[in-house]
Amino acid sequence: MKDSKKRKSGVTSIKDIASEAGVAISTVSNVINETRFVADSTKEKVLDAIEKLNYRPNIIARGLRIKSTRAIGVILPDISSSFFSQVIYGIEEIARQRDYTMILGCTNFDYREEVKIANKLIDSFIDGLIFFSGFDNYEFIKKIYDRNIPIVVIDKALGDSEIPTVVIDNTAAVENCVDYLCSYNHKKICYVTFTGDNQTTVRQRYEGYLSGLKKNGIDFDPDLVLMSEEMRLNETASSYRIVKEFLKKGKLPTAFLTVADVFAYGVLRALFEEGFKVPEDISVMGFDNILFSQFTRPLLTTLKQQKRVMGNIAMNLLVDIIEGREVEDKTIIVPTSIVERESVSFARKK
């Protein structure tokens, strides 16, 4: 292991460059940041020294002074979800474009982790935060907001017009799904969802289911709601298991509407194993339109969320806030649409 002559902290600092180049430390800083004019000859000496000593400025030390690191944090419950990762992709695009670094903090749907990670990021080096929360934690978010930390909340209506938010209209979206199904004559629509005690988004979707039924003159049947917390962790596997059991009870719906595509996959599998043909016997409709829904058998009809666009918007909003630009609209509602593929058709006659 070869050691340099000087080894204060193991890493070359601006000071080393200054002495190597025989100039003042501020001069080095100035050539690095192009923050004031430096004579070409001096500049060259500095650049040479940097090259020679393989120097890289310490962003953190800079951040300590400058109070900005051009890094933003994204808190989310679960990276393995295709929905999240698509949104992330949208965030990243803008990060790159506007020269920020994106830091991901993943909470695995654990509320304490959420608080812990958010705090850790805030305490450290982050200029702002994008918050996908798994929970109803308005208080916590509000507290961050009140500390004047730039934040935008995504995929979760907060009911606070002050806090910047990017969402879809969940209730209307599910209502549209119900309308769509009804236009194919479905009257027995089984709704598959996780429990929403703790999650606005899930609750709003459920309301959409309810109001959709009402609007279409269908009586609500509690037996046709498959709601379980278990589905949170093992999404597809649980919906598969639950639907399979449900089918054995013999009370058949004409269609399944699921709160997410991943559940629809489980439904599809259960239906197949129990000998039902989709959509001839029973229709299935998803929600999200994640990538894989283009490869199921049959191809999945679903509600499309513009995930990448949501990420773009959220990140642009956040950076605007960080950089002090005027933000007119703080709550942004991204439109959704239905993608018609193969898994929904007319309800079988009784």
Place this chain on the structure above:
Amino acid sequence: MKDSKKRKSGVTSIKDIASEAGVAISTVSNVINETRFVADSTKEKVLDAIEKLNYRPNIIARGLRIKSTRAIGVILPDISSSFFSQVIYGIEEIARQRDYTMILGCTNFDYREEVKIANKLIDSFIDGLIFFSGFDNYEFIKKIYDRNIPIVVIDKALGDSEIPTVVIDNTAAVENCVDYLCSYNHKKICYVTFTGDNQTTVRQRYEGYLSGLKKNGIDFDPDLVLMSEEMRLNETASSYRIVKEFLKKGKLPTAFLTVADVFAYGVLRALFEEGFKVPEDISVMGFDNILFSQFTRPLLTTLKQQKRVMGNIAMNLLVDIIEGREVEDKTIIVPTSIVERESVSFARKK
């Protein structure tokens, strides 16, 4: 917006606590870090002040002194991939356990991004790095390693026994797959892969295909290799398109072996649309065993990588290195196995 009396940098610092509690800065530091004994009465005053001013120590400033932030960086090509996200999960488990924060940097398979993000993390606040590379960039990794930055490389054999690495034996694994297929009498095995010009892992798997054929006395037929760079970005969609075209040419294999499960999904779909039954007419075998392979039709027979375990091992290794523990084995090979499901059966008679 309510302002505090003092608003130097907008955030309360250790100094504020010291003056609020009427003690020295160092005392505050000492109670926070429990780094030397402080009288109970003093301690209480400090704690009260912290509570009252809602103070949180600035990890970065600490890091600047201490040269450690207990954060590690993970560089990876693509978060949306199920394979990566499972490994990440394994990394995270250990991070939590050993009290580190995991920072994710995503490169979208862009080499310059890879360099840029890695450097940015290193220059900043990271204690170590886990590197999933999309590329053959031994030089770059070596340079990081030589800078004495704790690093472990995952999913990529480097051929340098010095640099800590967690991998599977790709060649042997694919060879096993070929053996397995041969045990079902397959002699025309079509191999679906992206190009490996730039990626050791992909190349090694291809070698496994070749050596597997040889070992089983099968002549190599170049027409049976579907190799394309296009599949990198649109994995499933591309494999679907390519296989569909291939099938129309009429030269039929008895089995498809794909370099990743995501490709197998495309193959499955193409086969279905072209009227082939799997596995009766043609068998399909994947590689990775990602979650979704339990829900395809038919269920996918595939080679299982222990993704979470790989993450666990890599992170433990990294933390051991960071904390200066002695590491005996620097190259760790994680075993693989074949998961038999429904998509492979005996080759049809010619």
Place this chain on the structure above:
DNA sequence: GTGAAAGCGCTAACAC
């Protein structure tokens, strides 16, 4: 048991 002060690597105001 506690305080004063130096210093981590950097920027920016102020000098000249």
Place this chain on the structure above:
DNA sequence: GTGTTAGCGCTTTCAC
């Protein structure tokens, strides 16, 4: 056009 120096928020010697 360049140098000196204070200070960002923190830890850690060294005093007392």
